[in-house]
Each structure stands twice: as C-alpha cells, then as structure tokens.
Amino acid sequence: MSTATTTWINGPVLRARPDGTFRLREAVAVGPQRLLGEVIRIARDEIVVQVYEDTSGLRPGTPVEGRGQLLSVRLGPGLLGRIFDGLLRPLGDPADPYVTPGLGEGSASTFYFRPLCTPGDALAAGQPLGEIGLVEGAVQQCLAPPDLVPGTVAEVAGAGEYRDDEVICRVRTANGASRDLTMCHEWPVRLPRPVAARLPSDEPMVTGQRIIDCLFPIARGGTGAIPGGFGTGKTVLLETVAKWCAADVIVYVGCGERGNEMAGLLGEFVELVDPRSGRPLLERTVVIANTSNMPVSAREASIYTGITVAEYFRDQGLDVTLMADSTSRWAEALREVSGRLGELPGEAGYPAYLSSRLADFYERAARVRTLAGNQGAVTVLGAVSPPSGDFSEPVTNHTRRYVGCLWVLDAQRAQARFYPAIHPLQSYSLAATGLARWWHGQGCTRWEGLRRRFLTLIEEQARLERMARIIGRDAMPERQRLTLLCAQLVEQAFLRQSAFSPIDRYATPARQAVMMRLIGRFIDGAEALLAQGVAPERLAALPVFRALMRMGEEIAEGDWERFSELDQALTAGLRELESGAADGAGAAAPPAAG
C-alpha cells in the first residue's frame, strides 16, 4: 500500500507528500482513527485528499494510507431494512447516539446461502451463483461481481448459514488466476455498474398519487425532479411515494436534510405494511442518511452511494426506486469543496462541472436487461430546494435538462394546505404519451382524453380566475362558471390527496380510474345540462356534488360497491336536473349531447 505524509490541512481538505503511487479517486485512511478520505488531485510530489469525516485533531505529519482501490462501498445481503451514513457505514449501533469520527464498517452478519452452481460450471460477471435467504422467505440473489473475469467454478459452498464475509465460492478465471467470492463485493461508487442492454420504458412506475399517475406519470426507469421552496411538501411527497410506489426496493437518500425527519421515516416504515407484500415497509428499504449537520464532504458522496446500492438491487432483476432529498444540498457540498480547492467558481459560486455531475447522476436511472438476463430498473426521484423558491437558479435549471418529469411544487397551494402541492400548469411529464396503452390495459380506455380534459380545465380556470378578479364571478357567463365549477371538482376531488389520510394516502390504478371516470361523467353531464339551460349553481347544490368532492377521503380502496352507488347517485342527480330543465324549458330543449 502507498503511504503519504500530511503537509497541509484546512477543514476537510488536506495535502500530503506521497511515498508510492496514488490514483485519482482512490480511497485512503487518514491518521490513527483511519478516517475515510478520497484522493481528488495528484501531482508528482503532492496529493490532495478530501476527508469524509470531522478532521479535528489532524496535523502535519499525520499518515495517509492508500487503500489500493477507488472509493467503494461493500454491497451484500445485509443492506435491506437498515440505515447507513453517506458512505454506507451502518448508523444503527445504539450504544453511542452520536456520529463520531472513524465510524467502522460494521460487523459481519450471517445469512442462509444456497448455491445455484456446481464446480465446473462456467461463471461470468453478474451471473447468479446462489440464493441468499432473508427473513420470512424473502430471497436475494447472490451474483458474481460485475468485475469478475469469466472462468469456471472451482469450489462452491453447500447450502447453509455463512457469514457474509466468508468465502463461499472459488472461481478459476480465464487468465489462470483464482478469485475468492463472498456474499458481498465492493464496487466503486462513481462507476455505473455494467448492464447487458438499456431497455425502453413502456410502463409507469405507479406511485399511488393521482396527480402523478394520471397527469404527470413517471416511467419505470425514468427520472423525476421535485423543485419547491421550503414548506411546499417536497419531503412529504417523496416519503409518500417511497411508502406506496410499486417498487421492490426503495433506496432513500437523506442528503443534507433533517435528523428528525429521518427518525420519523424509520419509525413509520417499521409500522407501515407494504400493500404488495404484506411485510413492513422497512424490509424493502435502504436508508442512507447524511443529515445537514453531518460532515459536508460525505454528503457529496451519499448520492453516488445511493445509486450504486440501487443498481446492486437492479442487477438482481428488481425494480428499484431511489429518492434523493435533496439534490440541492448535494450541489452545495460540491460547491463547498470546490471553494476550498480554490477552483474558479461558475454561476452562483457553483463549480462549472455542476451540470455534468447532475447529468452523470440522472443518467444512471434506467430500465435494463441485466448481465444475468433479467429485467430490472432504477427510477430516480430528486428533490430540488431552490434558494428563495427561485426556479431560475443553476441546480433547478440544470436538473430540468436531464429529467423526464418535473413536478413543480407551488407555495400558494401549500399555504392553502392543498397537497400534493404540484402545480398542474408548470409541471410536465415526457413519459405521458407512451403510457396510454398501459392505462388501457388497466381498463381506463379514456385515459388520454380525460387527462387532456382535466389539464385543459385547469388551464382555463387559471385564465378565468384572472378575469373573475376584474368583473366578479357572478357576472361571468354560465359556461365559464361551469368551467370553474368543473375545475374545482377536478382539483378538490381528484388532485388533492392527503398523505396522512388512512383511506386516501394511496390510490391503486383501479381506484384512480374509477374516480377519473366519475368526474368525467359529471363534466359531460354538466355540459349537457348547461346546453339545456341548467345553471352551474344548481349542479353545485346537488348532494352528489359534495359526495364527489369527498370521495377520495370517504371511499376506501376496493369498495367498488360504494363507487357504483355514487355512480348511480350521480346518474339520478343529473337526471333530476334534466327533467327539471325539460319541464321548465318545455319540449323545445335540445337533446343532450354525448
């Protein structure tokens, strides 16, 4: 191993005189506490190291030891259901409640291993060599590391309990060497893990949130960003999606955010049950926490750590969703380290490479065919916290260029406690056009039509509200008043969805489709009635209107009977008005359209 001697130190950055060869991005251990660091610059007679922990007490002369490999994390079966720091070191040890420098790797744990290969079998990178049993019958695949030179299996352990750092397989590689494999392997965080092919995304990653799934859906393997000022509900939205989205594994990266929030998340995930598996949500979750008061430089690494973990599960043929809250804090960490290195600042003090780093990160989201031939996906959602809610700042701006969905959070909606506060007119989804077929498969044949209708209504509403401010609502023609009424229904009954309501926090595509249809029927019926001269106010006074407004809160998942009752009540209510109109206007009323 190469060593070096510290000559200069300032905050988390140190310079050292090397004795031996160091590589860029190589991991190093600093001082007696073996603080983790990374080589970020090299010259003939000097290396520059960024230390990922509190550097108090370091001094000139402190030894720096190269680890011979790039900054890597240890990936294995013991990840699910646990909480780690930004460099994947476990934070679970309850003995010491504080984060102290020199955090260890954590001790090995034991898992049940069952081999899927026998001696003599050919084994290449990414191929399964066994299965690992977890709690209650859950199984993970044990894959050959992606950097394995192909070869043949020389020895493999029999089925049984093994420590995750024990050798379970020996491979004789094609170049004549032999390599020992354990259930874990190391992988450099900044390097995307290899795949066989990238696949197009043709189905949505269902989040259970109506405004997302129906108006601005995200594709499996796609990317989405959530910009919003403080208090607009970024974290609550990300947490809600983390709880209910259709994914096999959730990687939640708390990057420079609040400690209490992470504690709340952990507590909730223990209690809540995944509707898909019936198991506690925590069992499908990996939490990577680098709170705002933990060392800043590790914050920069935590994003890469998170996506590397996500790719590890993807390679097992799983659908993974990664939440990064918040990418702005990560960018700030980048800025801070850049400043200490004396780099030339770009826009708003951020380094000029901010944009390419963001691109690197979002480009690691994909739906893929894995090396083992399975299909897996990593979907990435990133929160963006623009200073003073100004969306023209560099992080929001550059993020916009690389993501497929943008869910813009609106301060006014949040102030009225209208959640999720996604602004329907500023948000977009590039995936929406490709997903209509999937919705047809779910029995929602009018999906594109209704989606378009809802968006048009809200757009007209924005225009009419401006007008109403000048001439007053009552002075507007009936048709416009009806538009306002319908838009109000779409907003309140469909787009608003409380993350804390036990009934409405989550909506399956089937329930979303029913609700969408009911609102569509109301709009159609109301327009027909308008043509017969029924004033919008009479529609609003129908008891069924209030029932529609509150159906999300009132009618639970799978209670199709009550939905059909509501449907009948709607039919009856509309008919009543229709006959009233017919009576009033005589037989000359035009026939109802469509």
Place this chain on the structure above:
Amino acid sequence: MYARLVGEELAQRAAGPLLFLHRRVDVGLNEAVEVEDADGRVRLGRIAALDTETITVEMLDDTAGLALAGTRVRFFGEPLRFHVGPGLLGRIFNGIGQPLDGGPPLPAARAYRVDGLPIKPSAREAPSEFLETGFTAIDLLNSLVRGQKLPLFSGGGLPHDRIAVDIACHARLPGGRAREQDFAIVFAGIGIPHDSAELFRSEMERSGALARTVLFLNLASDSSAQRLLAPRFALTAAEYLAFSEGKDVLVILTDLTNYGEALREVSASRAEVPSRKGYPGYMYSDLATLYERAGRIRGRPGSLTQLPILTMPNDDITHPIPDLTGYITEGQIVLDRDLHRRDIYPPVRVLPSLSRLMKDGTGKGRTDADHPALAAQLYAAYARTQQTRLLASVVGEEGLSAVDRSYLAFGEAFEGDLVHQDEARSLAESLEAGWGVLRGLPRAELHRLSDAQIAAHLGA
C-alpha cells in the same frame, strides 16, 4: 484541569481575525487556543489550518490591540469545550460561557465540545408529543411538539420578544408531568441590545421562571466573532440539561439574523468565495449545526426544543437567512406587520406559517381526533378568504356572491377572534374557538370535514 502547552514568541503575522504562528509545537486542527497579549488580555482562538511551517489561528474575539511581540499562546490540545455541571439553572453567562452574574464558576461535572456531535438519525426519537404554548395560532394551527425546532420569522419592531416570553412562561406538556422541576429554559441573546436582554430577564423574574432559566448574553456591543459561539455555548448547556439531567428544555435563540451577519463578516475576513448576498456558501451547513441540535434521544428522558427568532431583513422571507433557516427547521411561524398594526396579538400570518411535525403530534390519542381536519379546514377557508378579499378590493363587496361575503366575515372572525387573544388559551379553548369561527360558513363549503365531524361540532 488539563496540562496546557504554552508557547511564546510564536506569532508571525496577524490579518483580520487570523493570527499566524510559527509551528514549533505539535497541535491538531480545530484545537482551541488562548492568546494572551502583552497587556494580559486573553482571547480565545481556534486552529483553522496547519502546514509544516505555520499554524493559522482564527481568533474568536476582537483582535484590535493585539501585538505580535510579547504574545503568549496557550494550546488546549483539544477542541473548545464547555465545562458544565449542576447549578446551571438561574445563572447568567456571556457568549463564551463565563459567568456574568458575579457568581462562582460552575462545578465542572462534564466537559462537552461546544460544537456538539451530530445525533445519529437512528438514535433519535421522532418528536411526537404536543407542547402547549398558549397561542391558538400555534397550538391549533401549527402545533409545536417536544424536540422540534420552530423559528419565529419576525421583523424589526414586531413583538417577537413578547411572544417568546409568553411561550417560555406558559409552555407545558398536557397531561401532568411535574413541570416545575422538569422544564428548563435556555435563552441565548445573540448580538441583541441590552434592552431586549433586560426585558427577557425581568419578565422571567416577574413570572418566577428565572430560577429554571439559563441566560447566555452576547450583547450588540460584544465582539461579532463571539456571536458565533454564543448559541453553541447555550446549546451545549441545553444538551447537558436535556440529555444528562433529563429535563425538557426550551431554547430561545434571538436574533439569528445577527448570527448570519457575523458569519458573513468572519467569512469575508477570511477572503472566502461568497455565495448569495455575500453570505458564505456553507451558511446552510453552519446554521444546520445549530438547529439540528434540537431533538430527543431514544432511551433518554429529556428533550431539546428550539424556538429561534430571526428578524427578516426588510421583511423579506426570501432573504438567505430566513430562506436557509426555513429549509432546515421544522416549519416557521411568520409574524405580520399589518396584523400588528391592527393590534392583533400575536400577529401571526397564518398562511405562510407551518409546523412540519404537527401531523405527528396531533390527532387521536395526542390532542383531539378532529384537530387535524379542523386545522386543514381553517387553512383552506382562510386561503379562500384571501382570494375573496382580493376580488372584493376590485369589484367591491356588493359585487360578491353570498358565499363570498360569508368568507369575508369568516376572515374578520378568524383574525379577530381566533388569532388574536388577550390571554393564554388552553388547547381545548383553542379548539372551541376554531369550531366557533367555522360556524359562519355555509356547511356545503366545508369540504375538508366529514359529515360526522360537521354534525358533532357544528350541529345539524
């Protein structure tokens, strides 16, 4: 207590707050030093950078009058610590933990690093116990919970001091924990005028709460480098009270705007690349090291609740100090000049105010089963009121529909009867006031309430 290495004639150069020393002793980064000049004046400092030749010391005090010759430097060999122990309550300290009240030094039972250590998220207990402040605008609409950090966003001339005092005197956990012994208040005045400090002290004395209060005072006339230390010493004391003595501690930090200004001043003197409005790029992380010290630790009885106060420069909520604070804290209570002018006390601007942890501390088994729905309905109606007021200002009240006019009346009642209060209200009284102002609205407008809730609280 500790063997301290003393070096003489090490000083090479001084520039602004930085002092450069010959590196003739082996010391580590971030360790504390004391610099005594020829006149015998002692200043605190911190080792900010090191190379093979030079030690760079950042002085945590005014450097005016410092000379190089005759300067002695004492090296602590460890980062700055605050020695705390029993008898903390009732005392007054300056910004660096030295008694100002003429009392004896503290018995040093524990020595904590003033910078604190980050609590592992997994070791935190999620805050979930409602803390009653006596103000309806907070208790009912933006509930505070034990272990939360909820700042007051105020402006110059607004009654934030009075609100802080009222909360400090009233704050209680519903359900009778004997609060006299278990409740403590730590007050840190950061760069505040003498009058504010005196107001707080005398009010606490009048209410008899001074005996369970610790004051840390960095007055406006004190050095700005020490402004950065005052909240850290105060929070260290608070952590001791909360996690070693098991008390429920309410920390009032005022005024964080002065802290931000001091941070900018120090950063500029270090010639760092500035970020927005000249504030350093690390201001978010720096503020987080203060705010994140609020919370509870699993398996320990106490809690640390923070009520930081900041005055928004020019009442601008997008200014970097309130903006970054809002991103770190768990909500904010925003004060409003118009309401203050109309003699509404507390002048809380409800719509931009928020308590993120309210969902965890309210509802069934915590406050009242219908509390969250009531708060959501009040918010929705008040937001609609604001739109209606805008409309009324253009077309006139006569041009409004009956429903819209009912919203205008609701708005008046909301501000006059609900937000405004002459004396502290219990939570039950606040809830009653909440249902009361809703009575003026048509039932069909109450979309956030279920039929059962309407029937139970508002009658048929």
